[in-house]
Amino acid sequence: MASVHSTTYELLRQQGIDTVFGNPGSNELPFLKDFPQDFRYVLALQEAVVVGIADGYAQASRKPAFINLHSAAGTGNAMGALSNAWNSHSPLIVTAGQQTRAMIGVEALLTNVDATNLPRPLVKWSYEPASAAEVPHAVSRAIHMASMAPRGPVYLSVPYDDWDKEADPQSHHLFHRNVSSAVRVNDEELERLASALSSASNPVIVLGPDVDAANANADCVTLAERLKAPVWVAPSAPRCPFPTRHPCFRGLLPAGIAAVSQLLEGHDLVLVLGAPVFRYHQYDPGQYLMPGTRLVSVTCDPLEAARAPMGDAIVADIGVMASALAARVRDRNHPLPASIAETETVEQGEGALRPETVFDTLNEMAPADAIYLNESTSTTALMWQRLNMRNPGSYYFCAAGGLGFAMPAAVGVQLAEPGRQVIAVIGDGSANYSISALWTAAQYNIPAIFVIMNNGTYGALRWFAGVLEAENVPGLDVPGIDFCSLAKGYGVHALKAGTVQELQGALTEALASKEPVLIEVSTTSPAK
Known part of the structure; x- marks a missing residue:
């Protein structure tokens, strides 16, 4: 008889899933033991980063991504990232290890208490199988639930002693199932x-x-x-x-x-x-x-x-x-609207670069099919105005406003789109939410470019403070962070740019590289 472990991996294989994104704990080790050689494991150093990488991969590949987290603690760490995935309709299969069935009732350490309610309402479906034999069916159901419109994350809690048990002998019927959900009006x-x-x-x-x-x-x-x-x-x-x-x-x-x-x-x-x-x-x-x-x-x-x-x-x-x-629709006998594509030229003086200058330089130097990830929230409007995004899959942003998305998602998007250059534009405040994603980029040699817009403050929050007439509040500035040193500590090549010429040189070097590169750019805050 086949085990739940071997049956589940065969199910994933037959459904076209060969990558596991994770950060393991003890409950997850039985699932990961004897990891198949035809599968790929992508490790990140914190669970929100795991989900962010998988989210970017799922969106860019338009396929479900499989995630393995550590019980309740790992799920809790991932909830902010799940909010983005929920709002972007990202097809994520989030699994988490559960304590052994014999000790769930006494709530032993690492028990995921009331596991199915923990990730709600940020998942379409949440489940813990009633028996070990049911695990492959639950995984199959999770794959199809995540993939059906509207796509979205699902959650599955699996007791760790289930993996060595015998699977339902009829589980092979799950291997080649297809579920179609395309809906067209009459x-x-x-x-x-x-x-x-x-x-x-x-x-x-x-x-x-x-x-x-x-x-x-x-x-x-x-x-x-x-x-x-x-x-x-x-x-x-x-x-x-x-x-x-x-x-x-x-x-x-x-x-x-x-x-x-x-x-x-x-x-x-x-x-x-x-x-x-x-x-x-x-x-x-x-x-x-x-x-x-x-x-x-x-x-x-x-x-x-x-x-x-x-x-x-x-x-x-x-x-x-x-x-x-x-x-x-009929071809209306009207002229096309007058184009507004021309952007106003800005004067770049001495000192820190204006965000417009950074985007104009990116637009001039990046490949025509470049993919941009945005988490410089105070410059979002400028980014849309000044970048020529012409191809499908050219732009990704945190769908729920949850910071910490763009840096890991850039890693996932670059994994899914190796033939296109990924450029993540990230504010200095935002970058700190998921800076450890750089380690994954370095370890797997994922050649995304990370442009840090360093103005020493939470720019979007400063704008909102003005809107809400709450400008005299603490915690709006984040000075004294050396992103190049942080990047080098994680194994990523890093460059500083304080002038247009330095930015052009850094981009030339990064675009020619076959490895991840971080460029720290000294910028001003956008004009109000």
Whole structure:
């Protein structure tokens, strides 16, 4: 009879999963013993970093990522990273070792008490198998639950003595199962929406991250060009669904109610595709939309559809819907919107570099298909304005605003996309949340470039302090951190840049390298 251990690895193998992201404890050792040679184990030094690497890998590869954490303590450490994965619809299979079944009841040390409730509400499904024989079935269910729309993280707690037990002899039926969840609305409703878009006098499109996740970017370009419609990206979007130099592109919507309403005023029909309606942030009260404006959203997530405060909603596969709408809308007899792609030239004086200068230099020197990860939150708007992001999968951001995402996610994205250059742009405050990701990059020789924007302060927090009239508060500055020394301590080559010439030289060296590189750039805070 096959063991639960061998059966589970064969199940993962047959389902196309050959990488385990983890940070093990004693409860996890029985799962990891006799680790198969055709599998890869990616070690990180802290659990939030583990989840961040796996999150980046899952998003960039568009495949589920398998994670192994240490009981309750490791799960707790990972919760902040799980919040980003939940909001970005990342298909993560999070497993955690549980104490042996004989000692769960007495709550021996390393027991995950009430294990299934611990990660909620940040997972789609959470389970602890009732018996050892059920473990392969639970793993199979986790794979399919994570992969079905809307994709998202799931959680599985497994007692460590289960792995040596006999598996259900019929577990082989799980090996080649496929579960399809593509949803398309009926032709009548599809034609009704296409007709409404075609006949609108001034339609506008708002695109979200699920467009990029579905690789539907090109269909959305066709849709916008046929409608001659301006295209906004949804507030706080964690991915880039539309080319930022296209004439229809208008930029990233702000995350305030009144601000969104003002920018969409005058449009009689708003199509929101692949995004919540809307993910607001700062309190900016006002009308959701001005009178006379109709909104229709298409989302893969029933929860997003249900909680929207306005408009009609359709739950469907984003890729299928983008393609169908692009094929059905009429080519409106209007000119394309006037391009706003030209950016204002800024004067770079003596002293620290302006963020605009850094982004202009990156845009000039990076490969055309470069992938950017952003956790310099105070410069997010400038990044969208000044970087030419033209390909699918070109941009990733922390979907729930949880800092510590970009540095490990850059490692995971580079693992998934070895043929493209990954560049993570990270604030000096943000970098400290997950600096140990550099160790994983060095140990596995993952050639991502980490650009640290060092201005000695939490820039986004300083901006918010002004908005909230709470400027006289402690804890906003983070001076005295030498990121080059930290990087070298983790085994990563590091360079400092205080001038444009030094930044150009550092980027030239980093882009030619076949190893991870950190570039610490002295920057000013963005102008308000």
